[in-house]
Amino acid sequence: MHxxxxxxxxxxxxRIEIHEEYGSANIDVWTTDLLDPQPGMKILDVGCGAxxxxxxxxxxxxxxxxxxxxxxxxxxxxxxxxxxKERGSQVExxxxxxxxxxxxxxxxxxxxxxxxxxxYARNLNFTFGEAHRVLKPGGRLFVSGPLPxxxxxxxxxxxxxxxxxxxxxxxxxxxxxxIFGTIDSIFARTExxxxxxxxxxxxxxxxxxxxxxxxxxxRKLWTSMFxxxxxxxxxIVKITDxxxxxxxxxxxxxxxxxxxxxxxxx
Ligand SMILES: C[S@@+](CC[C@H](N)C(=O)[O-])C[C@H]1O[C@@H](n2cnc3c(N)ncnc32)[C@H](O)[C@@H]1O
Numbered sequence: 001m002h003x004x005x006x007x008x009x010x011x012x013x014x015r016i017e018i019h020e021e022y023g024s025a026n027i028d029v030w031t032t033d034l035l036d037p038q039p040g041m042k043i044l045d046v047g048c049g050a051x052x053x054x055x056x057x058x059x060x061x062x063x064x065x066x067x068x069x070x071x072x073x074x075x076x077x078x079x080x081x082x083x084x085k086e087r088g089s090q091v092e093x094x095x096x097x098x099x100x101x102x103x104x105x106x107x108x109x110x111x112x113x114x115x116x117x118x119x120y121a122r123n124l125n126f127t128f129g130e131a132h133r134v135l136k137p138g139g140r141l142f143v144s145g146p147l148p149x150x151x152x153x154x155x156x157x158x159x160x161x162x163x164x165x166x167x168x169x170x171x172x173x174x175x176x177x178x179i180f181g182t183i184d185s186i187f188a189r190t191e192x193x194x195x196x197x198x199x200x201x202x203x204x205x206x207x208x209x210x211x212x213x214x215x216x217x218x219r220k221l222w223t224s225m226f227x228x229x230x231x232x233x234x235x236i237v238k239i240t241d242x243x244x245x246x247x248x249x250x251x252x253x254x255x256x257x258x259x260x261x262x263x264x265x266x
Contacts, residue, residue, distance in 0.1 A: 009079050011013075012049055014213040018206060019257070024198040027144075030113075032060045034261060035142055041110040041135025044134065046070055046098055047117020051080035063089060065089060070096025071117075076185065098127050103133045111135075111234045119174055124182040128206060141264040146172040147194065150258040154211070157246065158225075160237035167224050175260050176223065187264035194260055196206050196259045201253040204243045207257055210255075211239055 019027070031053070039042060039061045045054045048069030057067055069091055071077050080093045090189050096102060097123050098114075112131045121127035146169070155166045156254040176192070184190040215222055215232070226232040247253055 003216055009050060009073075009076050011213040011216045012076070016052060017198065018210045018213070019197065022199040022206065023257070024200070025112060025196065027195055027197060028056050028194045031142075031144070031261070032056065032190045034263065035111065035113070035140070037061055037065055037111060040114045041065045043110045043113065044070065044104070045122075046096060046102075046112065046114040046131065048080060048093065049073070049117070051083055051091065051093065053115045054080070054084065054093075054114055055087065055089065057081045058087075058089050058091050060073045066183065067091045070098075070102075071224045072097040078095060093252075098130070099123070102130045102134050106133050107136045107139075109135050109136065109140065112139070115144045115208055116146075119145045119179050123151065124174075124178060125186070128183050135266045136264055139266045141262075141266070142185065143183065143262045143264075144259055145175045145179070147175055147258045147260045148172045149169050149256075151255055153246075153253070154214070157242045158211070158239055161242040162225050162235060164225060166223055169221060175262075180262055183262055183264045187266055190262060190264040192260055192262055194258065197240050197257040197259070199255045201255070204240065204247050206237065207243055207253050207255070208240050211243075212236065235258075 037057045037060055041061070043054075043065050045051075045057070045067065048054050048071045051069050054067050054069035055066055069077075069080055071080075071093070072095060074095070077093050077095065080091075084091050084093065098118055112135055114131075118127060118131075125134055128141070135141060150172050159166050180190065180192060197208075226235050243253060
């Protein structure tokens with residue numbers, strides 16, 4: 001059944017805004033402290049979406065790095081290009097499907113990054129093999145994604161509301177195991193870093209906004225819980241009730257994002 005959801009780019013940008021407004025820590029600072037990208041570097045950002053990470057690196061290097069953002073969503077690429085124009089920056093945004101060979105020469109990049117994206121790859125060996133191929137010797141790969149303990153409160157509330165088990169999330173369930181293992185088998189050196197961000201919601205509504213933006217974005221993962229627009233809306237009502245009960249009990253809603261960063265060197 002076709003479900004007429006809101007646009008993906010809107011959901012992604014909503015979640016980014018909520019992280020910024022209610023979070024205790026800044027993932028951008030964590031990322032740039034860890035990677036310290038330098039002017040003159042060639043950087044490829046895979047699954048760049050609306051360009052969040054690409055623009056972060058561009059700001060950090062004061063426009064001095066050569067940055068390419070690749071994504072398979074033309075809608076998000078258009079958003080990124082529009083923002084690029086607005087900012088007057090020179091980031092290049094182009095189509096890239098990380099399940100296909102990357103359209104770049106061997107040994108081309110100093111840094112290849114992917115924030116909350118590449119873990120959806122169909123064949124991890126293939127995709128991370130491509131990332132390795134396009135990196136220069138000594139070049140670094142950085143992949144961030146949710147760890148299994150991520151957003152526990154979010155999943156607890158949905159579980160309580162739906163009275164059903166949460167379906168497995170490919171991002172978090174694969175991150176430490178399969179994804180770390182695959183990267184470690186291909187790259188010379190691999191390490192796992194973690195980042196924690198406590199999102200404190202002073203009322204229920206912004207939390208529900210976050211829930212909607214998450215369920216919409218990953219809707220294919222949630223098909224065991226709803227099948228059409230009416231069932232989806234009914235679930236949101238139950239989630240709102242469960243969130244209200246928790247809010248009345250605790251006086252606030254705190255959701256902790258636990259993010260892993262895999263940093264590997266070719
Ligand atoms: C959660 S968003 C993250 C976007 C961005 N990295 C950020 O941090 O804001 C996931 C991104 O992965 C992209 N994506 C999913 N599958 C892809 C594929 N096969 N090839 C390229 N990009 C893909 C989506 O279009 C989306 O932009």
